[in-house]
Amino acid sequence: MKPFRFYGAISALLFLSACASAPAEHSFDADAMTxxxxxxxxxxxYKAAWLESPSSPERTIVLVKSYMMRQDYESASFYLQYLHDQGMMSQDSVYLSAQIAFHRQQFVQATEAAKRAIAMGKDDAETYLLLGIVQGNQSKFAEARNAFTTARIKGCDEATVKNNLAVLLLAEGKNNQAIDMLLPINHQAAIHNKAQVNLAIALIREGRHAEAESVLTPLFSKDEVATFIHTVAGGGEA
Incomplete structure (x- = not known):
């Protein structure tokens, strides 16, 4: 069986952070390129800009984020470690190290880095959301739930939090509770497709195949929907 994996908004958060952090002195349409x-x-x-001033924390951070957007986490880790080795460590750079560790499935290191970032002052919704996702991947469901609750209190959007709480419930076999969590957000315009897939999985597990089909139909072809329902109902992995 494949390891339990979490659905969250990490990629979107990285996208927003990378775009917001472009150095002002370099006029550059990062949004268009993204x-x-x-x-x-x-x-x-950003590599060319960094080479002009490799001791600049700001230029190193945006270079690291650009590597992360390319999903080159080894390079991102290399340049971030270079920054830390120069004695330039901040709450934001430690948070990035937590993200990188998570994407490399180094969950213990990711947990430690996220908690360190919080202790250094980055105790915002973004950090608690990441912490909850990492803890969920370690099957630390109570701790993950607490982290998501904190993220919600600190302003994380409801759809993201409810989706991730529902994944915890699915992992615990609490399908009806997951359905109750996801149904109210199913028709929100901004809901991620993965949240709808999670809802469909919970419905299928409870034998509510027709409802699951209606959730999946806008996302997949008729044959794909049938295969998905058959796979989940049969105990396999979609």
Whole structure:
């Protein structure tokens, strides 16, 4: 069986952070390149800027984020570690190290880094959301639930929190509670497709195949929906 994996808004959070952090002294349309999927172009631009001033924490951070957007976590880790080795560690750089560790499935290190970032003052919704996702991947469901609750109190959007809480419930076999959690947000315009898939899984597990089909139909072809329902109902993995 594949390891339990979490659905969350990490990629979206990284996208927003990377766009917001572009150095002001370099006039550059990072948003346009991101929308075009030209992540290598982002890396090339920020690498050139970094080479002009490799001791700059700001330029190192945006370079690290550009590598993360390209999903090159080894390079992101290398340049972030270089920054830390120079004695330049901040709550934001430690938070990035937690993100990198999570994407490399280094969950113990990710937990430690997220908690360190919180202790250093980055105790916002974003950090608690990441902490909850990491703890969920370690099957520490009570701790993950507490982290998500804190993220919610600190302003994380309801759909993201409810989806991740529902994944905890699914992992615990509490399908009806997961359905109750996800149904109210099913028709929200901003809901992530994965939340709808989670809802469908819970419905299928409870034998409510017709309802699951109606949830999945806007996302997949008729044959794909049938295969998905058959796989989940049969105890396999979708």
């Amino acid at each position: 929308k075009a999927g030209n992540y290598q172009g982002l890396v090339d631009h």
